[in-house]
Amino acid sequence: MALRTLAHQLPVEGDAAELPPLRAARLGAREVPAPYPGLVTIGSTEAGDLLLLNLAQVPAVLLDGNPVHINEVCTSLALELGMSPWASDVEVVTIGFGEDLPQLLPTARIAHMRQATHALRDLNERLLEAHQMPETQHQPYLLLCASALDADVAWEFADVIDKAGTVPVTLVAPESTAAAHFPEAEVLNASLGEPQQLDYAGTEITVQRLEHAAYLQITTALKVSGQPAHPAEGPWQEVPDEPDSRQQPQRLAPEEPTAPTSDTATRPSPAEAADRSAEVFPALLAASADPAGLRLLPTAGVPAEAEEDPGTETTTAPTPAAPETDGGENSGEEGTAQEVEESEAHDLHAPEIRILGPVEVAGVDSTGHGPRIVRLAALLYFRPGRSANVLCAHMDPVSPWSASTLNARLQGLRRSLGSDPAGNPDVPRRSSGDDPYRLSPSVRCDWTRFLQLAERALPLGPAGLPDLERALALVRGRPFGGRPLPWAEPYRQEMITRIIDVTHTVATYRTPAGPHHDLSAARQAVATGLDVDDAAELLYRDWMRIEAVAGNRQGLHTAVTRVQQVNRALDCSLELATEQLVNDLLNGSSAAVRI
Template sequence: MAHRTPAPVRALGAILRALLGACALLALLAGVPYLLLAVGHQPTELADGTLNLLQQDDGTLFFVVLTCIGWAGWAAFTLSAALEIIALLRRRTAPAISGLRSLQSLASFLIGGIVLLAPTAAAAATGGPAVAATASHAAGNSAAAPSPASTASPPASEADQDKWPEHTVTSATELPWDLAEQYLGDGKRWKDIAALNPGLPQLAAGDQYLPVGATIKLPADAAGTGDSGQQHTSQTGTPPTSAELHTSTPASKGRAEEPASVTVQEGDSLWTIADDHGDPKDWPALYEENRGAPLPGGGKFTDPDLIHPGQKLALPPQLTSEPPSSSQEKEEEKEQPPAPDDKDTTKAPEADPGTADEAPETAPDASAPGTPAPVPSGANAPTQTAPASSSALAPAAVWTGAGALAAALVGTLATRRVLQQRRRRPGRRIPMPTGRPAATEQGLRAAQHPSGFSLLNATLRTLALNAAAAGRPLPALDAVVLHETKVDLHLAEPQAPVKPFTATSADQSVWTCSASSADIAEPEQLSETEMPYPALVSLGWTETGGHLVLIDLEHIGILNLDGNRDTARQVLQAIAVELASTPLAGHLELTALADTAPGLDTAAPERVARIADPSAALTEVAAHTADQRNALTAIGAETLRAARLLDDAAGAWTPHILLAQDLPGDATNSLLDALTAEPRTAGAVITTHAAAALPELTWTLDCPDAEQPIVLPGSHLPVRLQGLADEHFADAIDLLTLAASDSDVPAPTWPTDEDDAETSASSPVPAPSPPPADERDDDLPGEYAEIEEADEPGTPDSERAKAPAKEQPQPAPGKPDGPTGLTLAEVLAEPGEPSVTAPLPAPPTVPGPPTNAPALQPQESLVTAPTGPTVLLLGPVSVDGAAGRIDSSRRNAGTELVAFLALNPGVDHHAIDDALWPGRLVGKEMRNAVVSRTRSWLGKDTDGHLHFPRVQDAGDSRYRLGTQVSCDWTRFQHLARTGLAHHDEDGTLALRHALSLVRGRPFGGIDPTRYAWAEPAIQEMVSAIVDVAYELSTRCREASDFPSALWAARRGLLAAEESELLHRQLFLAHHAAGDLEGLREAATRLARINEQLLDGADMEAETAELLRNLLPRPTARTR
């Protein structure tokens, strides 16, 4: 708990402030006019009028003008003071007058100090500081209830006031800070209490004493600190839901004559309330119905332009009807009325009240094509709030700010899923997370900043290149600060910078490199250089600006996380997960001692080993340190940083880091001394508790109880630490473990005719073209990018034509586990006689679709012209055929919304918020703007119907696209199901139609921080495309249609160029066609893809064996 200033000291400060304020106010109101009259020059001195302007001025005119300016200033201040006094007496906020804001602020400050004098005198008469002897029940389970830390929850209606914890003021010296400190554990959260009680101006001010007897609502996570006193919390202890906060409250049965009422929320106006309950033009009737009614905090309702949150309005008869949906806000943009103006007393951004303390317990099938993400919707969907602690945060919000950690995890997941797709059997699917881990992954994808890794990697490798060329060692780093467009290095010792970094002559301890620097080396040069600081790990972010801060564990040697044990453990867990997945290091070794970071060795076995015996772990680290120190001596390098620049030292300096939550005392001293001795080695220890005394060079970070900044040693940077609570650490472990699984799961059931009847009636499919004459004319991304323009599902607009190339999976942090095959060079280098008669492996069978597959329709039904916009997902995401226009800077949000609705029809606004803005509180103004622009962009059909209907036009008040909007993925599913069910010419034609829709990797070219919801859909699409391509290629090869077999395999490789299943289909088709040169080229391309895609992954054993059988082997020459 924060330090609490004693009440006598606060009382003395308030008295001094009041006395000084009174003196200053008296001087300004009475002293200033006295001085102007005594020493000023009044206008009456200009008796001659205009003659004074024609004569030489003796100074009189100047002083008169100066005096008039003084009178004008005094009058303005007097007016401001009068307004403040009147507003204070009426318990209202003084109206803001343009041009007088600074004077009004000064008057408010001085008068407020005087007002505090009365309660302070009452407090001085008591024997000691009187603290309210009250207690409150925590609403629900306080451990899981989110606390509104950054966004104020809207006030509840009067009918629901008993559902909030309450506190009754019993002392004249209670301050808002005191209440926050007593009930919430942090005085800085007084703003949360003020937001729940807009009718108390003393709470809004923050530094005024609270009126005795006032009942104050507290946040849901408030906890009592005393064990006596009156309790004002309801027994239910449950805060009102969002559905209860903004719905009309009908009169009770016993008071049927009373009209229905509504409670004003932030952002409301009479126009919007009237619109919610009938016709917005009836707002004058709403005003007349409530004119003169008492206002929260005092006063009467007399201004229709000024309504207050928490104010209760009675609805006139014409507005007593229920709103369209009691659990959902109206989602459409409203035409701005001419009057009244939407003025509110609060300017805070609108937030949906409610809780988001946990992810949905269940989620749709991860492999279900129609529901790609675990998106909550409906009446039971959790609403968003901004909690104060990470333990109560929704998964998407937890990872906000942890950009490096999130990017490392997402990169590792992408790499492992590529490997899983390579191992997957035809007709099966890779396992995908569900429930809370799935929601956590969505949060990771929204928070990641992969471009930061690229910039950091490029600048540091360039530094290593230039330092080696100049014969200078690498500098020791105290910290690295990663900005959006630059990198700052905080050096342990100042020195002249090395390119690409620069420094000012006044301070050479901080080097800076901009992302636009021309001195950054080319990628070809960087690939020949190892990462000079492989043990860099993010620790948190700067206090100002929120920039990522990284530290070099090799330079630190020993990192001791002291202070609060829970916070220290969470920081250690965050560091451990990032070290296990970071792409910066290339490779490093981690040893987890005993139960430190549980499960990490299973999730990342290529990097992490677990040792239960402390002495064995210490011995292993000590041996690693001794070996590297001997190696430094052998090559004559003075420091580890100098050794890293040597050409013959590649791979010799792998970091070894010990993770020890509790570091034992036995044999620890010798290890710690070895780590800190010179020359330093690539080893480090991270601990949260050490039994033995730590060396002086140890970095000890005092982890605070809450989100308080710490100061880093050396750089003296104020940093907020990042940590992973136990449940979020468990989510990360579950994600990594599942992505490393060797097993696959059954494929989902293909949609039936009833499921896609509506789509198939309006979804066009292009006519396929015959295979091209030259099957080796490859000119599109992915090595096998051979597509005819006639096969394109639509004409791409200019924006889609400029879409970036398909993004590559991030480099693997380590070699994959399990048996691997040979490289192409090893396959071709084995001497022996040609052997092409060996039995070839039988192709696996693709499981067919359900037996209720539909009968094939005539061919012309498969080639229908588009009648509306087409959502293209099987390649770069775009919307083709939109009838309207949209600004290019706003197209991305509209495209993502359309893509989300194409895969998730019938969702509410909560699901849209979670998908497009995960982890953020989004007001309806932002959402409505995106919805409205997208609706205008899609336009109308020939009958005048909107392609994106308004939500109130839907019977269930949900969002969905119009029936004339088609989607290539929906058509692909329908055609694939039909083609797989019919092993004849028509079925083969249906499969070809399906593959003709594929233009590249699904959702290619997207911003990696957007479409966080789409990963399950992407993996399902990739699996389905590969299966269809495999089946079609097999059919065509067995029918001796080798050009079509090659076309099908290459089409599938557009979506998954890493699929060796399809590469094997290429090899078999080339061999069957007698095209030995084409077979060699295809094998060479696969080898090149493996080298680039997975940082040198080996060819699968089945592929290597197939090539041995198909390719003639070189024979040994005889003399």
């Protein structure tokens, strides 16, 4: 880039610039900080050139116009600042929008705050930090506010920014209440789709906005790019395919009794299932007991997490070394159950980290520093052997922990987990400052148990249903809860994928007529999977097939309505397989079952 810029400044002779002779070039490992980290695209000129405004040089940029358009301008700025290669030292705070950006963007430059007063407090703390750590004074602090500020809060921002000294602080906010306190600020009309004057740059620009549909496309791509590849390996190759579209499920008469299954006693009862997920996808659970009483789901979103009494779930896990049996279908099923029970009895004393839902650790309080301690426990379990600096950064990418904070939380975790029967602490002490941080190998995790159950059961086909349903019973909601730290995102995506695999397998085996037919269990599996990922169209297709087999046309309409609502919210089209199945089941094509 530097050589291209140099060439552009050279005199042109003929058709090209006369370049000076170059003997060699040296690239060093030492990086030079970006000289203008606050540069960001504000719009485009009439000639089509992008115009970058150095936000670090202005105290405020105010936006007039429709609130939707103001939000789109702020979103455009936030995404570019969050990914720009020269903005690595910038702190960006979003207010009134961008709640999902801190988790989606890998650079960890963006913090979302629900209220402007929270951002004001954080700004004051940032200025105090800069006073105590002069080497951070050059790092810009940018506030992007899409909602109108209270007049008093706007005055406070103006007062603090005026006293920021050497720290570059900039506020981008609606003009309505802030203009009186920033009389010299540039004002741009966010709704104007034609050139307008930008006095600070001495030119006219068309303001850049990021429309909501484009924003959804970008965030969807970021979610996908953050997911690890999931090739079907080992037991996961045994996840069944969907039924062929020409072989739709055969309808059973509504009054036909459900055939008893040999593993009824080993799977969760419908009463337990209803108690655990009563507020998540209620149509699925209602259909289990009273299909005629179904109603279309409301358009409002469902709760992000289902609450569950921890006491209703078994909290022990098998050891990885449990042997497998070589017998037939029945012996494999019975042997698996026996291995699980033996391992559970052996590990009753060991602490367990639960991440298949809100993060929990038995013995750690949910108040005070408890939530930070359990997240630290999860980090140590999934990423053992890290240094103090790495752990501090992972625990708070925006404001990394200090070494003293880390040590204090480790002490709290050590006291909470205690020791094994031999007196060895479950959080071992380090013998030197160079030793890595880790947990005792005896500490367990529900995700490890989920994998053990699922991978042992999948090769058994329908005979593995008891363990598959035990695995799903461990799932309490979205892995790591509603707001995981960035380090946990790749693990979370892996977990969601595997949970969907197990859900689909259970639904596939429980839906058709036969010895394993149990529509209540199939519906409960789908409810669990959709609680984890309510956009998984594979599971909606499973749900539709369940209601088709049940002869429950209203339940089928409920499933179709829900998947359509989810896709409208995401501004996405249905998958072709979903469209085809809906058409077959609702329109009664020759390939479809008539219900």
